[in-house]
Amino acid sequence: MQEQANILVVDDEQGIRITLAGILEDEGYNVVVAEDGYKGIAAAEKTKFKIAFIDMKMPGINGIETFKRIKKISPDTIIFFMTAFITEDLLKEAVRLETQAILYKPLDIDLVLKVIKKDMIKTNILVVDDDFSIRETLKGILEDKGYMVSSAEDGLTAIEMARKIHFDIMFVDVVMPGIDGFQMLGEIKKISPWTNVIIMTGYDIEHLVERATSLGAYRCIPKPIDDMDKLLQILQAIKEDTIRSDILVVDDEFSSRETLKGVLEDKGYKVSTAGDGFTAIKMAGNTHFDMALIDVVMPGIDGFQTLGEIKKIDPEIKAIMMTGHDVEHFVEKAISLGAFAHLSKPIDIVELLQLTFSAIKE
Known part of the structure; x- marks a missing residue:
């Protein structure tokens, strides 16, 4: 199971701290609260936070200054400002600092949860191959490049996963027990027509390309996958097609x-x-x-x-x-x-x- 993210909540209003922390903890996140900017900064020095929610108006140092100091400690932390009101100058400063978003009080909890999930979203990839070594090697390489990767050892398992989870890209072996890669491709395109499917094969690739393409595959690639640079170029091409x-x-x-x-x-x-x-x-x-x-x-x-x-x-x-x-x-x-x-x-x-x-x- 994937480890849940650490989230920091910085607000001088106890009610907001407790309420927001409780909701986030119910969603499975690890939450630390701080009642002012100084304590928020101290928390960031001890713990790596994926996301921080910072009130803009607080005693001591305000949210803008807290933002700057936390970013020095942890540049990768995604920060959302919270406020009941905002002046034009503060808005310009928040935009200049490239805050992820400004959330207005009283907080819309549905929106809070959605922006968190949005920022957890990476390109989601599923690797489907009955060969454990190939499956795990490819999974590890893609994870090292920042992708979110799941794996399945056969087509039926992959189809069940696709019914529950959105995958942007799938790598699918042709020859597998149960149903083969082509049968699986046909089912996946019914469930998720927007998923880019890359067919993998150790056989004559020219013979397979036409069939794979007719079923909606994005590309066919040979096994073993030795040229990782070429593989990453394919992933970049998928992104550029979208851009x-x-x-x-x-x-x-x-x-x-x-x-x-x-x-x-x-x-x-x-x-x-x-x-x-x-x-x-x-x-x-x-x-x-x-x-x-x-x-x-x-x-x-x-x-x-x-x-x-x-x-x-x-x-x-x-x-x-x-x-x-x-x-x-x-x-x-x-x-x-x-x-x-x-x-x-x-x-x-x-x-x-x-x-x-x-x-x-x-």
């Missing part, structure tokens, strides 16, 4: 759009953001976007009006509408205006990635 897609995220809530931006960028998409409909329409007039994620409820003009104007500029753009309100009425109107799909808030990250893949590939 070619430009996405516009339109939402008046800063933390929401930055969270969505981060999720999509982590998967290789090129993402721009707009805080209102007018800005989004102007951006669509100057730049081609393959897809737009548009919040329905925004100041100025709402998401439906924004969608209508953007569709006039670029009828081919795929739009996914988002709302936390009156979903039934919203769905009908979104479809009538030509939206590709809809999402209910709080956004389910896996559903977001599935719909994004489908929209881009259509």
Whole structure:
């Protein structure tokens, strides 16, 4: 079982510290709390934290200064600011420091949990091979390169795993007991059409390429895998195939759009953001976007009006509408205006990635 991440919560309000720590511990995370910036810094000197939540306004030193000092100790720690209000100067400083996001009080717990899970997301790979040595060697190499890797010794096990977990990439051996790699590929594409499957074989690769490609495989590679540089180039090519897609995220809530931006960028998409409909329409007039994620409820003009104007500029753009309100009425109107799909808030990250893949590939 994968070890859970260490999380630091720094806030001078005891109620927030206790509540947030309790929720995170219930999710299985290891949580340390600190009542001010100095104690938060001291905690960071003793423990390596994956994520830190820091209140912006605290006695002693504020959240900005605490952020700077913790980053000196642990540059890899992902930091979220929390605040009940924020001045324009503080917002600019937070953005300049490249904080992961600003979460507004009272905290939306669903959003907190989603941003944590988003930042735990790496490219998720499944290695499927009945040869233990090959399976574990490839798994170790990919993990050393920063990928999240699982393994399965046969196709049936892999299919069951794919029903429960989203995998971005799979390495699949052709010859395995039970069902072979081609049968498994066919089943995987029914479950997860967006997964890139790389077929591995120790046999005549030219004979297999046409069949693998017809079933939706991304590539065929020979076994044994001796050229690791070439393997890593294939993984980079998969990422670059995704990067070619430009996405516009339109939402008046800063933390929401930055969270969505981060999720999509982590998967290789090129993402721009707009805080209102007018800005989004102007951006669509100057730049081609393959897809737009548009919040329905925004100041100025709402998401439906924004969608209508953007569709006039670029009828081919795929739009996914988002709302936390009156979903039934919203769905009908979104479809009538030509939206590709809809999402209910709080956004389910896996559903977001599935719909994004489908929209881009259509």
